[in-house]
Amino acid sequence: MNKALPFYQVGHWPTLLSAFLYFDVSFMVWVLFGALGNHVAAEFGLDPAQKGLMTAVPLLGGSLLRLLFGYSTDRLGAKWTACLGMAATLLPLLAGWLWVDSLPKLYLVGLLLGVAGASFAAALPLASRWYPAEHQGLALGIAGAGNSGTLLATFFAPRLAETLGWRAVFGLATIPIALVAAVLVTCAKEAPGRGTGPKRANFTAVLKQQDTYWFSLFYGVTFGGFVGLASFLAIFLHDQYGVAKVRAGDLVTLCVFAGSFLRPVGGWLADRWGGFRMLTLLYVGIVALALEVAAAHSLATAVTLLFLLMACLGLGNGSVFELVPLRYREDVGVATGILGAAGGLGGFLLPMLLGSLKQALGSYAAGFVAFSGLAGAALLGVTLVGRPGLRPVRAAAGPAVSLPLEETEVI
Numbered sequence: 001m002n003k004a005l006p007f008y009q010v011g012h013w014p015t016l017l018s019a020f021l022y023f024d025v026s027f028m029v030w031v032l033f034g035a036l037g038n039h040v041a042a043e044f045g046l047d048p049a050q051k052g053l054m055t056a057v058p059l060l061g062g063s064l065l066r067l068l069f070g071y072s073t074d075r076l077g078a079k080w081t082a083c084l085g086m087a088a089t090l091l092p093l094l095a096g097w098l099w100v101d102s103l104p105k106l107y108l109v110g111l112l113l114g115v116a117g118a119s120f121a122a123a124l125p126l127a128s129r130w131y132p133a134e135h136q137g138l139a140l141g142i143a144g145a146g147n148s149g150t151l152l153a154t155f156f157a158p159r160l161a162e163t164l165g166w167r168a169v170f171g172l173a174t175i176p177i178a179l180v181a182a183v184l185v186t187c188a189k190e191a192p193g194r195g196t197g198p199k200r201a202n203f204t205a206v207l208k209q210q211d212t213y214w215f216s217l218f219y220g221v222t223f224g225g226f227v228g229l230a231s232f233l234a235i236f237l238h239d240q241y242g243v244a245k246v247r248a249g250d251l252v253t254l255c256v257f258a259g260s261f262l263r264p265v266g267g268w269l270a271d272r273w274g275g276f277r278m279l280t281l282l283y284v285g286i287v288a289l290a291l292e293v294a295a296a297h298s299l300a301t302a303v304t305l306l307f308l309l310m311a312c313l314g315l316g317n318g319s320v321f322e323l324v325p326l327r328y329r330e331d332v333g334v335a336t337g338i339l340g341a342a343g344g345l346g347g348f349l350l351p352m353l354l355g356s357l358k359q360a361l362g363s364y365a366a367g368f369v370a371f372s373g374l375a376g377a378a379l380l381g382v383t384l385v386g387r388p389g390l391r392p393v394r395a396a397a398g399p400a401v402s403l404p405l406e407e408t409e410v411i
Helices: 013-030 037-044 048-076 078-098 103-112 120-128 133-164 166-187 203-207 210-241 245-261 263-273 275-295 299-327 332-361 365-385
Strands: 392-394 400-402
Touching: 013 048, 013 078, 013 120, 013 133, 013 166, 037 048, 037 103, 037 133, 037 166, 037 210, 037 245, 048 078, 048 103, 048 120, 048 210, 048 332, 078 103, 078 120, 078 166, 120 133, 120 332, 133 166, 133 210, 133 245, 133 263, 133 299, 203 332, 210 245, 210 275, 210 299, 210 332, 210 365, 245 263, 245 299, 263 275, 263 299, 275 299, 275 365, 299 332, 332 365
Parallel strands: none
Antiparallel strands: 392 400
């Protein structure tokens, strides 16, 4: 049986690679406004609240569209949902390049960029369905490490904007989208007997389960925190510490690196130690680090703390999604869409909090304190949902059953 085989002998690596690349370039596009935020804000003369809204709107669009992508993944299949998503991503890129000349148009393009953020709901099931339960954390971690596309945006976009203008960056982004779309069509395959036709999964059944709301909070903090900070940190460093635009992008790249490439490690560790055990430790770290960032006075201290905070968030992303295929066996596409929407919503709220509280109070500290409070609520949820004997887990067929934590983590 495949369950006895090591990771490299199971699954379908061209599909896993395709899922990673699709998520990678989509994530790059999704956070372009964050990477270019200081350039765009300078042209339009945005105040802190408007800066927060500008960087948050694409995250809201991704949150809303992930529900649709999750449903489509179970109905049409993950591969073709991903192909449609890549084609749709070209539209806001072209609009950002050739059309934006006012603030309302800027916000509209940002909302449409959400289609790139919705890639999550197709990329992860595309990879997940090829792998048995004991390899889910690593497989989803590798595919989910596509959030490293943020690195491409934060490192290259400010440099290109300095010489070519920020609009040209949107035009250039169409090139990797087209190339990866060709790889996806050519190399990716649906897992045998999975994702190719109507499924029993439906949003109502998943939404009726109490665990769905806890998992939404878990992912809203880890992924929402990661993408929200990745989108807003360049503005934060520029406004708070007077860092130059390109250097701010470099420092954000450093911080994002920690979160992006530790996501597979989080999945791998969760496979071995248990997702709930990992999340307990990580949420404690997130609470403490967010509070320390709020009190940081020097740039060096702030960047060090942010690096560690993003590392915890990246590990948490992998840990949460080690649990999802175990909890939602037959409804993984819909569950991925719902939880991904929660993550996008968390990402939307964080820049809004940071920008609005800066506008009202003159400091970003209150925003980081609020984020710490949300992480504390997630920590409480982990202690409740992860208690042995109390966590319901969906069997391969039939209604949810209750199993001890130690059993469910090795299904």
